[in-house]
Amino acid sequence: MAPKVLISDKLSEAAVQIFKDRGIDVDFQPDVGKDKDKLAEIIGNYDGLAIRSATKVTEKIIAAADNLKVIGRAGIGTDNIDKEAASKKGIIVMNTPFGNMITTAEHAIAMMFAVARQIPEASESTHAGKWEKSKFMGVELTGKTLGVIGAGNIGGIVCDRARGLKMKVMAYDPFLGEEKAKKMGVEKVELDELLAKADFITLHVPFTDQTANILSKENIAKTKKGVRIVNCARGGLVDEEALAEALKSGHVAGAAFDVFAREPANENPLFHLPNVVCTPHLGAATTEAQENVALQVADQMANYLLTGAVENALNMPSVTAEEAKVMGPWVSLAGHLGSFIGQMTDEPIKAINILYDGVVSEMNLAALNCGVVAGIMKRANPDVNMVSAPVIAKERGIQVSTTNQDKSGVFDGYIKVTVVTDKRERSVAGTVFSDGKPRFIQIKGINIDAEIGANMLYTTNEDVPGIIGVLGNTMGKNGVNIANFTLGRNDVGGEAIALLYIDHAIEPKVVDALETTGMFTQVKRLAFDVA
Template identity: 90%
Template sequence: MAPKVLISDKLSPAAVQIFKDRGIDVDFQPDVGKDKDKLAEIIGNYDGLAIRSATRATEKIIAAATKLKVIGRAGIGTDNIDKDAASKKGIIVMNTPFGNMITTAEHAIAMMFAVARQIPEASASTHAGKWEKSKFMGVELTGKTLGVIGAGNIGGIVCDRARGLKMKVVAYDPFLGEEKAKKMGVEKVELDALLTRADFITLHVPFTDQTANILSAEAIAKMKPGVRIINCARGGLVDEEALADALKSGHVAGAAFDVFSQEPATQNPLFNLPNVVCTPHLGAATSEAQENVALQVAEQMSDYLLTGAVSNALNMPSVTAEEAIVMGPWLKLSGHLGAFIGQMTDEPIKAINILYDGSVAEMNLSALNCGVVAGIMKKANPDVNMVSAPVIAQERGISISTTNQSKSGVFDGYIKVTVVTDKRERSVAGTVFSDGKPRFIQIKGIQIDAEVGAHMLYTTNEDVPGIIGALGQTMGENGVNIANFTLGRAVAQGEAIALLYVDDQVPAPVIKKLEATGMFTQVKPLMFDVA
């Protein structure tokens, strides 16, 4: 029986035809995604669900999807998919991370021109029969400084286009190395420097805990008077109330927004303010981009449903079914090792060195490499997957090297990951025990034996009495339950580490209390996807 796919959003007719040509039974209902009750009622009939942004694949929808094997998102953003619920149910979530980069970058450039020359207001005025030539005095882009927050795929294209416009480009991106920045022809700066120097600021980062309100009231206050702000990335990156106040005061001369904290945006503090250009999330809305992502998602879903091949999956590695049986636990370990390093590293990474020892050295190292790199990059980009992570790393000038060797220790096999920055090298190693559970076995060269938990706390300190007591007492007094507690040290009275597996995320006030004891050189909460 042929697999059955529901297309619940508006997708290119060419994508529908791809499914049909591949022998897939396709049901094209482009408006059903807006009706969550109807979608929940019918979703149990389908093996695949192809969507754009209108459909919300919530936990309720996924619970009703009794046959669903794959959700394909035509585009990069997957905020409208409950990936945890999908993973727990064994449903693969795919996206098309590279299909609309140029389109989104071009929209940001177009918005920058529009706000620089007040084109929408001037157009409306002229259509109204007015001739207010002196009212709409604009500014040139040539010679101005553009601050780019996020110099990845889309941000990198914006940098290139801006340099073509003879703008000076400064970029803030924790994962952008100096060498890569030089090749791009941009100056790498810290965020505060960007805020104080830029005439225009454009955002090209995902929405994460780290980037939420990255342009806060405090950040806006640091900007030079007359700055103009463009956001074609994600809503929630800018404090819209604070920006509205700055626009009214004249500190910010203009803004151009394609995305908003609440969408659809029928009301917003930025609406109806002078020299504010707003568009309804049109970043990827060109015929070329819509066609590209639609065709890609149709091909990817068809490949998986017909052959089991997986590509651009956010919650499953790109390996064959035979490999997955043996490699599954090692793939989880590779991601955990990468996630540990990624969460511990704030400065730009120059190189990632991965050592495979013993039995694991005979496996699909390409897939394991992707797992490590994806784990590292997820801190900066939660939407990264095992296919896109190496490409992003390459674009950012990060070198990746692999070494495999015969069994050299007590473990049948292990993986060691080392990252190199301008300031330091940092390493972590792990193995998989006979029970199939990944373990951390070495951090910074210090031997440990720690189970991987969803929420963990890592500390470093001098090897002196009282550390265990300080940790235990502080955690206990603040209601944080410790599931597992692992200690390690290099030498007596030297550097020591502790890795705690806790039931819930350690609250920020508890972190501050530990730091205030003066006993720790580092206190770092960590999170791992152990689903």
């Protein structure tokens, strides 16, 4: 059955066609996003939801979205999506951070020109027939120092364009390395140096706890007298009250803002001040950008629904289509290892330690971690998946750690999962053979080679004669057919284990029959989600 996607905002017809061409059943209702009751009523019918900013994906909407797997936002901002609620329900939230990079960078450059030459005020004056030529004395950009706060995707384009304008560019970005800065042709500096030296400052960082009010009253006071400040990134990065005071005092010569702390901005401390240019969040508002993000979100959602590829997700590690093909068996193995331990562990888990060895250590470990944690958490919550599991684990205070190492044994690669509780540590390891099938290779430190089936029986016992006979006899008497039988022990006469792959789930009476023999220290029915 084909996946079904609802488009609840105005998206390009070309984006609708992408879904159709990929064999996805698409329902284009561009106005339903404005009707929250109608959206809540119908959302349960869809696997995917494609939106812009008009649709508000609230906790109520997500609660009604019983089949929803992915929400795609055509654009960068996702403030209109309850991401926490989506994550808890296992719904991937994607955006399109690259579709409007050039448009937003160009807007920042345009705003820089506008405030440098007082273009909006001069235009208004000229329209009024005043011809105040001497009033609007501007400054050149050539030779000036531009301070870029945030030299990522958009900030990097601004740096490139500014260098083309013959500006000297310095950048403050904790994640910008010296080598990368040299390639970009910019000087990497600390924030205080940028504030002290820049003639123009432009911001290109997300709004986080670390960046909120990065241009605070104190930092604005540190800026060079006559500086001009441009913000086309996010509202809340600049203390607008403090900036208004600095503009009135003449310390700041001008400002150009496309974003504000409160939007829609019907009033703001910066409004009506001379040489302040304001636009209504137009950074991504070009025909090209709107088309680009619509096509990009359609592609991303289709890729996920059809191949499992995860691109530009905010609550799940990204996995390319190529990675998804290679990693598929390993993701399955990760889930099976987690599921085994989850079914074996009755007490609260304090920590999950995951070891990746050999070829698997070079894969997308963040995604594999999600697979392991999801497998473990499924016993407590069958609806958990790779998106929601890490959120639930974090809420429960479970620490997840990862180790990767070069090939250290006979297998090209393997995964070993260990859980820690107050009472014990329990571990299981597995690998993927050349046929693409995952297998258990070690349980409790005992080496085995066990095919993984949908229904299995696990037993532990002292290594004594007769165990195989008892297991076989009991299964036979109860009409249970054994597809595969694996044994292992740590030493002669020591602890031994058996793992039986059986055709159908066994009844509790079979477990009771085995336990009453007195030969087993543990008997456990296991079930795995095997495709």
